[in-house]
Amino acid sequence: MPETITLEVFRYRPEEEQEPTFQSYEVPFRKDWVVLDALNHIKDEIDGSLSYRWSCRMGVCGSCGMMINGDAVLTCAAFLETYLPGPIRVEPLANFPVVRDLVIEMSDFMEKLNRVSPWIIPAEEKPVSEGEYLQTPDELEDYKPYSMCINCMLCYSACPVFGLEPGFIGPAAIAIAQRYNLDNRDAGNEQRMEVLSDDEGIWQCTLVGECSAVCPKSVDPAGAIQRYKVTATTEWWKSKLMPWSQ
């Protein structure tokens, strides 16, 4: 086991430099350390000016996504040991504008997420006094995988379509839309369809499939998108062949 390992960290300080640079840091190598631990070590012990996002360090908050040696991962789940003998190249999430160092601008994603109405739209609002909207375990199972999304944006970084066409609403937003569409308490399908099947929606997807490959929560956004393509096509044919059913 080596004593230390080198991290080549992407630095971008807009007030100082036009173009980003890479800075090397040598950190202690520990078997139980993940890349995020190494970044925290740099921040605490070597260079306090390094900026990055993190919070829970246990794969729940979705804040610490970065590119490690070119792959989009959660740094709290990326053990240093995997990358021996190093160096490990740490970059901000690809396909997003960089604000500073490893911090990306995410308001584009937040706006897109909002566009799909990621909440339950009941057919009829019940007064609170009538109690919960009940659901069976089977009905829960329909959408549960999609509800595991932690909004970490790794799928956007892995998606070349989003890289080339930043207008694309993107894998997570569509998977989350499906999370509500497939919930039997929800009646917002039509409202979401306007967003999902427009020019910036599902039809941009060419099924590269990398969104599902990088997802740390096995959400399978690629599957969600292909399923929705079938739904949207069926609805389109229905509206043409049976206009009275609308």
Next chain:
Amino acid sequence: MSHYPRYKKYRPRVYSKRMPIFWWVRKWPHARFILRELTSVFVAFYAIVLLLHVRSLAAGPEAYANFMAWLQTPVALALHTVALVMVLYHSITWFSLAPKAMVLRVGRTRIPGWAIAGANFAAWGLFSLILAWIVLTV
């Protein structure tokens, strides 16, 4: 709609990198994706060959004989061999992806992905056999 609607005023200068044209050469899954997209050209090639075949049939016995002779030239044979490999790759990957788009249920049990893909492959095989039977015997 603007993609960056908020915090414009106080936000510092961001750094944006454009994707290079050859973005797909760096990672095997990306290269494999582009390769699969390119196999569509050979699907189109087969469609065009079929149209030319029909056209030669309509143009009379001589044109038809000429076309059949062209099909047996080394160039045509080589083209067909490459196209066959490409179209097979295209079809196999296509049917393998079917379970991604199709979620079917019997009662409350979800039909497993391999069964959906298997049914697609079986249908493909069946139609190919029927076509082969028509072409070779009728």
